[in-house]
Every structure is written in C-alpha cells, then in structure tokens.
Amino acid sequence: MKLNTTIDKNIIDGWFAEICPMWPGIALSLEIEKVLYSNKSKYQQIDLFLTTHHGKMLVLDGIIQLTQSDEFAYQEMLAHVPLFSHPDPRHLLVIGGGDGGILREAGRHDCLETIDFCEIDEEVIQVCKQFLPDLACGFDDNRVAVHIGDGNAFVQNQKQMYDVIIVDSSDPVGPGEALFEKPFYESLKHALKPGGLIATQGESFFMHKKYVENLVKITKELFDIQGYSTILVPTYPGGNIGICMGSLGPQLKIPGRQIPEKVQQQLKYYNKEIHKASFVLPGFAQKMMDEI
C-alpha cells in the first residue's frame, strides 16, 4: 500500500516500522489505515496516523510518541507518580509533551495553582489539538501557561519556582538531546523550590542501558533522593519505559498524600499500589542502578 507520508522509509506494505539506531536490529510495526497528517516542521518530521487496531498514533522523526490504545499508562504514571510523591504541590512545570497528555493528568490535581508548560514545537500542539482532542484537552485548564521555546533555555531563567518539574521528552536524538545532559538537570534543580522534585522520561532498561545509566548517574549526583520507576507501554521499545526521578526532600517510592477517590475513579493505570510496585525492578535492572 502506498501511503501519502514523507517518511516513506518507515512504511513497509502499509505497516509503519519504528526503525531507530537507539534500538538496533528490532522494530515495532503497526498497521496503518490512513495518514492524517504528515509534515516537516521547523524542528522535526511530524506524522499522525490512524492505525488499524490501536487508534491514532503520533510519530515524531520516525519515533512513536503515543497511540490512543495505551497512552494512558505513560501519561498517568509520568504525571501522578511525581505529583503524588510531593506532599503539597502548588507550582508545576512541564517540559515537552506537546500532545497535552501530561497536562490532562496534572489538571486532576486541584492543589496545583499554576502549571507552566514549555514546548519547542508549536506545530505538535496544533496537530494534537486538531487530531487528538482526548489528550490536547489538557491545554483547556486555565492554570496552564504555554511557553513556546527550548525547555533547556526556559528553565535556566527559573530559580526556586516549582514544587514539581516533569520532563516529557522525546528520545535523545533530535530536539530532545540536551534534555539528557547534566547541565539541564543542574538547571532543573535550581528551578525547584526547597523540598521539590523532578521526574523525567527515563527510557527502557531493556533497550537503552547507556541512556538509563546516564540519567540515573546524573540524578544520583545532584539530588538527595533518587528513584527509577517503570511503566508498561506496549507500543514503546521493549514494551516498557522508565521515569527517572530526583528529590530534594520527599520520598519517591510511596505516595506522599492521599489519592482523592474522585481522581482515582478517573484513572486506568495509576493507583497507590502501582506507585510503590513501579519502583521494584527486575534483578538485573536493580543491579544496574545499584552499581552507578
């Protein structure tokens, strides 16, 4: 099948194959029904597909960012593990994640007074508002202030501003590269209020050992408490992805406050037990963390 997309190299007989040097020799493929959007923005190639069995799928530079069938797992965990670890989060910064999914989840926390959001590629936001309103509804929250620009530059100007910072980055190829380097984490630390914490997209301990080790090393060096939580996401490489966290006070492995019943009822993946369990790692992965 010939699909009208500008990333032809990833399309094989009507299937999209996620081929990337970060996970050599293996590629997840999804069958495509239709190309809904395909364009090279100022920063990256943006593709939005309708798949045959997993709903719509957002792909940036050939890498799957989300599918409608399992996005809830990633968005819920990357938002609620850090936000429920903090005993009283009032001010949140979200860097990356132009789909709005993390904002949708963060918006469930009534205690938040301000939510700053920084995304480099405005076109991703526009595409998601048009095609993924079930995620982009996160932008409708009137506590959200959108800043279009480089997250790395944005955070350098913020001093002791936030209780929680969440980094929903793409992989360290393309525009997200600086978000995996130590100077960025030093800036995040300075942007935190006393007792604050950060959480960042932490890749997969099966597929991206050197990237996970690097993030864990940086967060161990800079923060008082470090933790690595893992999430099952069938359409990410290896079927799992981590959250690498650093805290200036709060414990990470247990919720620091009650999960309101009305919030819990809205969630499909996150709960108190999965919060704790997500920090329990397979032996080889725990050994990897301990040796850093």
Ligand code: SPD
């Ligand atoms: N390997 C892909 C990792 C993508 C992480 N970011 C996804 C953005 C969803 N809000």
